[in-house]
Amino acid sequence: MSAKMTALTVLSAALLAPALLVAPAHAAPTPPADGKGGPAKAPQAPAPPVSMSTVGGSLLGQPGTQVNLLPGAPALPTNLTGRSWLVADAESGEVLAAHNAHWRLPPASTMKMLFADTVLPGLPKEQVHKVTEQDMDGVGPGSSLVGVKEDLEYSVHDLWLGVFLRSGNDAVHVLSAMNGGIDKTVKDMQAHAEELQALDTHVVSPDGYDAPEQVSSAYDLTLIARSGLQKQDFREYCGTANAKFPGRQEAGKPREYFEIQNTNRLMTGAGGLSPYKGIAGVKNGNTTMAGSTFTGAAQQGSKKLLVTVMNPDAGGANSVYEETAALFDWGFAAAGKVKPVGELVPPKSADTSSHGSPAQSHENNPSAAGKGSGGVGTALAVAGGVLAVLAGGAFVVNRRWPRGRRSRGDRPRRHQYQRSSTGQNLA
Template structure:
């Protein structure tokens, strides 16, 4: 073989860049042709970005100061973890822009990385959609899909396969939301809830109630839109809230199911009364597995997502040895199933570290569960000061009265601290852990935290 003529360093670099660009273009063309040949959405749970949205900066940097909801350490960029002796080291080579590991029962955050960084959430936002809408309709309610129900979905949306003019139960629709991340199912349920704009308003109100202040909802399905953001902290709040509902637990932990299809036809082509069905599988790979990824031991949900702008996102819950952990991972490197591998490694770390590590923050309760402020007693006049008007200003008080007031303030502070501690204990006791749900089980319509038609929550057995 005749040796190639050596190029000058400058020419060689130019040739290398040109060849690399050509290879990249060929790869992109081949991928596009493959998608066209396969037709439709190649991977359920994914959706293209809205026009004009890109993948963002190549080297994004979290804000220097973020929200401190849940603890001051959570407002600082970077990794927050207890480094005391005896605490196992975190998994090496984590690439996610943001992640969090928390105890689902106590709310203690074991470790976090940029927990409050506002990022695109993708379909993990459907957890907030379920928190908002799922308690409103009984699972047996039947809805006939109107053509307008399916309007407004973004190009490339993940679909479960709902068709207009066919009827589906609410149970069917939620299976479509959780298993196939179906934006069509989200839009039908939103239509039942008064429409997409009304549902977006409800979801933003629910996020506020949950103290998820990093979240702003633009679309109920998590499709990429400018201004639609959430955080690892908020997504974990959404999961923890949803897991209080038996129906939510059932849907998010179902690995596969049958979904209603078209009505069958006889040999002459006439439509019969018999309706067909087709199998759907959960796109949560820690729950259903993949060709190169095993199902995670003890996994019980919750939700995954993947869009152009958000990358891969995932929130999961798992139980082991009497402990229940939540994990959220947002936007790791774009490698096959890496979001699940990093989530699994963080869960493994959490189960090992939980007995010894100190928390770096906490998952806050909903606003409606916070203690109510006690109004201060109104200032009045003493019996000996009749007709003399209001009391003297505080600045004119005597040293003895100032000391007396100081001790009153100390006593009030002590009582307030005791009340807060008692309320936190009550909240923790009343927020049951996620548990196993028998196949086909679940209370009709679920339960509602405030108002609604559901009854009291039941603490289900652990998985």
């Protein structure tokens, strides 16, 4: 090879080297090899267990979609990607349709519904607590926070607004400290879940922060929400769109407050969504392990529905809300046109001897409802994008239990935990 030819070859190699080191701007990444010389297959979404709990009815223990459409009933939405979901009548407890209802999945901050339903009745809302450094121990990195500060005083009412509106793990830890500590609170929550017959639920952290073995199900979350909505204070907090939260407090100066907004996008219309007509709560959540989760309550006319959606496969921050809204639309249109596929069971201690007996409320001080920093004291209805406050206690769930007590042989069995290779508890 001539000297001139050699120089051209070296120059070409030098010019090509940077291009070889930089991937094309729009090139798709090459999947890793499958060990047989070919590209690896895309990871498949996990499948639900073949056998799940049958609490609430045998159909609810089957994988896949369960619905019994009568003549004239609308078809289910076609764009549902949630790994698990459920639509139920909030008052009768009839399950209108469900998909993998008892699949035990990480719940994210929807676990805070159980936390509130367990702890709220024991802490008077006017009680004031000065936050200590120890109260804030264990708040996980990357947690959602409302902005609770050490050495400042907060009322219980303030803290619950922080829990429901901003999903504040800092507020959860302070309330847990007031309840006797994290360990006691977790035990209390587990005991309450078992009393409600939410037997898919295993509590590890009171705030829903990702933790191995912490699971619930669409069925259980709906059952828990239904219990919580019978408490006036619970309805107030989960139905509040905006509130003032206490900020800095300096000697000789009025305390500062800042605005907080509910992270429930079906209520506020944030993220480009339209507020859902008749929405009244309840709680959303999102973590790495859980994906997006949401349990909502809504009323149109005299019909009150509960919908839970867990971990939609569709991308986007709004997918869990869009699928919930689609199931609400279907549920209101399908009311009276479907045969229930199951029921939300009563608590173990409930009197099921007759229909129509509303459960007793567990309010600490009903006369104080609505007082404090910004609570509306009521569920919210949404019409034309404008939040309208209904009369106090408008969204009230009066549970109607199935007639007659279950015989011993019919009582749902508690699940044994099986440790999988990933350390997650599975039914």
